Amino acid sequence: MRRVLLFLPLAIFLGLGFFLWRGLSIDPTELPSARLNQPFPAFELASLTEPDRILTEQDLKGAPALVNVWATWCPTCKEEHAYLNQLAREGVTIYGINYKDEPVKARAWLDRYLDPYVASVVDEEGRLGLDLGVYGAPETYVIDADGVIRYRHVGAVDARVWQDLKAVMDAIATGDRS
Amino acid sequence: MKHLLLSLLLLWPLSVTAAIDAYEFSDPVTEARFQELTAELRCPKCQNNNIADSNSPIASDLRREVYLMLEAGATDQEVVNFMVDRYGEFVLYRPRVNEMTWLLWYGPFGLLAVGLVVVLLVSRNRRRRQSAGPQRELDARERERLNKLLQQDKDT
Structure with a gap:
C-alpha cells in the first residue's frame, strides 16, 4: 500500500501532463456551433444584386448548398473569394450573406472580383448573423435540401477546408438517395 | 507618510467603466439587470472579455440585443437562453449545472x-x-x- 502511494505524485503528474498536452492541439477560438442540425433561421432580407427582391430562408431550400457569410471589410473574405469563384464554376451552389456591410461597396466588390453567389442577401444590421450565431466573417455553412444546417466552418474556405465541406455535402446526397 | 498616502489616493482610478454606448433605461432596475447580464455574458469573438467590457462590433451588437430584450420585458433567463441558442453554452461565464x-x-x-x-x-x-x-x-x-x-x- 505504502509503495503504491509513492507513485501517486507520478500518476498525478502524468494525468496533468496528458491534459495539458491535449490542450496544445485544441483551438480555443473554434466554438461548437449551437445551430447545428437546426433549420436555417428565418429571415426576410433584400437581395444584394436585385434590391427590389426579398429573399427568405425558403429560397435556400431545394438542394444541398453552401451559405457564405462575407463582407467587404473582412480581409479573409477577400482571401477566400477566388476559391469560392472556383467552386461556383465547378457547379457548387453558394448563397451569400453580406454581413454588416454597405450594399454599394458590396456590389462594387462583386463587380470587381466576380460573383460566386447564386444570390446574396443584405444583412446590414447583422440580425441574421446574430440568429446564426456568427461571431466573425467569413463563416461558411453547409445546408441540406430542407434548409437544415449540417456543418459550420469559421474562417476562410480553401482546398483543405473544402474537403471537409464536400464530405458533408456528399453524405447529405447519399443520405437523401437512400 | 501623509504625502505618500495622498499621492496614492490621487493615483486611484475614479471610474472603471468600459462600455461606450449610452442606453436610456426606463428604470434603474432594468439598468442594473443590463449591467449584470452583460458582465456575465462572454464575448464570442474577443474571448476572455465579457460583452460589457469589449469594444468589438459583435459585443456591441449583443449589448444592443440585451438592451432591446430587457426593454421589451424579457426575463434574465430569456436573454440568457437567447444567447445560448445562438452561441452555445460558451457565452456563459457562469456555466449551467448539468451532467x-x-x-x-x-x-x-x-x-x-x-x-x-x-x-x-x-x-x-x-x-x-x-x-x-x-x-x-x-x-x-x-x-x-x-x-x-x-x-x-x-x-x-
Whole structure:
C-alpha cells in the first residue's frame, strides 16, 4: 500500500501532463456551433444584386448548398473569394450573406472580383448573423435540401477546408438517395 | 507618510467603466439587470472579455440585443437562453449545472473531501504510532553520547 502511494505524485503528474498536452492541439477560438442540425433561421432580407427582391430562408431550400457569410471589410473574405469563384464554376451552389456591410461597396466588390453567389442577401444590421450565431466573417455553412444546417466552418474556405465541406455535402446526397 | 498616502489616493482610478454606448433605461432596475447580464455574458469573438467590457462590433451588437430584450420585458433567463441558442453554452461565464459541468461545479468540493480524508488518515496514523508501546530506554552508551552532545552545545 505504502509503495503504491509513492507513485501517486507520478500518476498525478502524468494525468496533468496528458491534459495539458491535449490542450496544445485544441483551438480555443473554434466554438461548437449551437445551430447545428437546426433549420436555417428565418429571415426576410433584400437581395444584394436585385434590391427590389426579398429573399427568405425558403429560397435556400431545394438542394444541398453552401451559405457564405462575407463582407467587404473582412480581409479573409477577400482571401477566400477566388476559391469560392472556383467552386461556383465547378457547379457548387453558394448563397451569400453580406454581413454588416454597405450594399454599394458590396456590389462594387462583386463587380470587381466576380460573383460566386447564386444570390446574396443584405444583412446590414447583422440580425441574421446574430440568429446564426456568427461571431466573425467569413463563416461558411453547409445546408441540406430542407434548409437544415449540417456543418459550420469559421474562417476562410480553401482546398483543405473544402474537403471537409464536400464530405458533408456528399453524405447529405447519399443520405437523401437512400 | 501623509504625502505618500495622498499621492496614492490621487493615483486611484475614479471610474472603471468600459462600455461606450449610452442606453436610456426606463428604470434603474432594468439598468442594473443590463449591467449584470452583460458582465456575465462572454464575448464570442474577443474571448476572455465579457460583452460589457469589449469594444468589438459583435459585443456591441449583443449589448444592443440585451438592451432591446430587457426593454421589451424579457426575463434574465430569456436573454440568457437567447444567447445560448445562438452561441452555445460558451457565452456563459457562469456555466449551467448539468451532467457536462458537474465535475466543474462539484470537483473542487470532491478534492477538498479527498484532502480532508488524507489529513485525517495521516494524523490518525501518527497518533497511533506515538501511543503504540512505551519508548525504549537509552542504554548506558547511548546516554553517555547524548550527554556529550548536550555538553557540546553548552560550550559554544
